[in-house]
Amino acid sequence: MKVVAVLLLIAATASAIEWADLLVKWSRSGEDPSHANSFFQMPRTKSDAINNSWIEVTGLTSLNLTVYCYEEGDGRVCLEYDSYGNIAGIQAAVLCSDVENVQSIYNRSNLNQYQIKTIFDEEYWTSTIYFISPETIAAGGRSEMNGLTGTEGIWIRTTDGFIEIPRNVSEWDSAWTKEACVSEMGNLRLIPPYCYLVPCVY
Numbered sequence: 001m002k003v004v005a006v007l008l009l010i011a012a013t014a015s016a017i018e019w020a021d022l023l024v025k026w027s028r029s030g031e032d033p034s035h036a037n038s039f040f041q042m043p044r045t046k047s048d049a050i051n052n053s054w055i056e057v058t059g060l061t062s063l064n065l066t067v068y069c070y071e072e073g074d075g076r077v078c079l080e081y082d083s084y085g086n087i088a089g090i091q092a093a094v095l096c097s098d099v100e101n102v103q104s105i106y107n108r109s110n111l112n113q114y115q116i117k118t119i120f121d122e123e124y125w126t127s128t129i130y131f132i133s134p135e136t137i138a139a140g141g142r143s144e145m146n147g148l149t150g151t152e153g154i155w156i157r158t159t160d161g162f163i164e165i166p167r168n169v170s171e172w173d174s175a176w177t178k179e180a181c182v183s184e185m186g187n188l189r190l191i192p193p194y195c196y197l198v199p200c201v202y
């Protein structure tokens with residue numbers, strides 16, 4: 001049986017400054033202390049995605065991007081590539097039918113960062129973040145990514161635009177509060193609680 005919900009985080013591994021990798025998955029505290037089975041490398045170029053059998057899915061974004069999902073029938077993690085085939089963003093999702101009995105937590109219809117989308121003929125609660133600016137996306141993306149997943153910030157897609165998260169915590173506004181998230185999630189989150197459905201940024 002598939003896990004009920006995928007939580008996901010964006011980890012910067014190369015150094016504190018450069019985002020030179022993209023890893024996903026979060027394991028409950030204590031389950032996998034060495035992270036041997038809790039971080040998976042994501043293909044950062046469209047050609048790698050294709051080579052790794054990711055499947056193109058149309059109709060998931062109105063932006064100038066192409067979307068690939070992990071495998072047929074599984075819409076929980078999808079990656080978005082710009083017109084040059086470089087990584088632009090990631091969409092994480094929870095199958096609505098998996099959470100129909102926990103509506104109080106997972107029904108996010110009052111928050112514009114979450115959208116229900118149909119992927120492989122099933123409905124998912126989805127959340128999407130971008131590593132390049134909306135302007136760059138509209139212009140076709142990055143012709144060279146120089147190994148960097150992102151540069152200036154992170155943008156959360158909303159139903160009517162984007163929320164920008166500056167990379168420097170000192171620039172975050174009062175919408176961010178320090179919370180007692182589990183340790184793997186970091187300890188800062190955007191109000192309203194953004195950790196339920198992903199992504200957690202740290």
Ligand SMILES: *[C@@H]1O[C@H](CO)[C@@H](O)[C@H](O)[C@H]1NC(C)=O
Binds near residue numbers: 048051052
């Ligand atoms: C494609 O994937 C295979 C195995 O997954 C790997 O051996 C090969 O180097 C990849 N090719 C390219 C062009 O990335």
Ligand SMILES: *[C@@H]1O[C@H](CO)[C@@H](O)[C@H](O)[C@H]1NC(C)=O
Binds near residue numbers: 096103108116
């Ligand atoms: C979420 O809650 C709203 C308002 O209560 C309801 O109209 C909607 O059908 C719910 N969505 C899902 C997917 O259950």
Ligand SMILES: *[C@@H]1O[C@H](CO)[C@@H](O)[C@H](O)[C@H]1NC(C)=O
Binds near residue numbers: 064083138139140141
């Ligand atoms: C998408 O990007 C390409 C490549 O830069 C550009 O030619 C095209 O006009 C863009 N399309 C839209 C809809 O913005």
Ligand SMILES: *[C@@H]1O[C@H](CO)[C@@H](O)[C@H](O)[C@H]1NC(C)=O
Binds near residue numbers: 169
């Ligand atoms: C973050 O902002 C602080 C305060 O403005 C500044 O001192 C620091 O150098 C910044 N860090 C980076 C990595 O830009």
